[in-house]
Amino acid sequence: MAPYEGARVRVLIGRTCRALGDAEAATLEHQAARSVFERLGARPDLARLDAPIPFVEQLSRHRLTAREIDVLRLIANGRTDREIADALCLSEFFNLGTDNDLESHA
Numbered sequence: 345m346a347p348y349e350g351a352r353v354r355v356l357i358g359r360t361c362r363a364l365g366d367a368e369a370a371t372l373e374h375q376a377a378r379s380v381f382e383r384l385g386a387r388p389d390l391a392r393l394d395a396p397i398p399f400v401e402q403l404s405r406h407r408l409t410a411r412e413i414d415v416l417r418l419i420a421n422g423r424t425d426r427e428i429a430d431a432l433c434l435s436e437f438f439n440l441g442t443d444n445d446l447e448s449h450a
Contacts, residue, residue: 351380353420355393360408360416373417 358373374393381389408416411432418428429435 347380348384348386350420350422351377351384351386351389353416354380355389357413357416357420360413364410364413 354373354377358370358377361367361373362370378390378393380386381393414432415428418431423431
């Protein structure tokens with residue numbers, strides 16, 4: 345996954361963590377995203393990161409489980425399907441469809 349897309353996923357993970365009451369994880373995710381946005385000069389994304397967003401309303405329609413948040417974190421870190429399956433103790437045949445698996449494109 346490209347750095348910019350990974351940072352965008354981290355923003356979403358951070359907002360989800362905050363909505364679920366995990367302020368520490370939210371801060372860590374937002375700091376990681378901010379670092380990438382600053383390095384890339386993505387000023388609009390930095391502005392959106394600082395702006396309050398009614399994310400709780402969005403979450404009420406699309407609740408994520410703790411497991412889904414774990415998957416998103418691993419995707420944001422560029423893990424392959426196999427690495428995600430190993431990390432979460434899933435079957436080796438479980439396909440997350442992340443397109444991070446270079447073996448599937450060989």
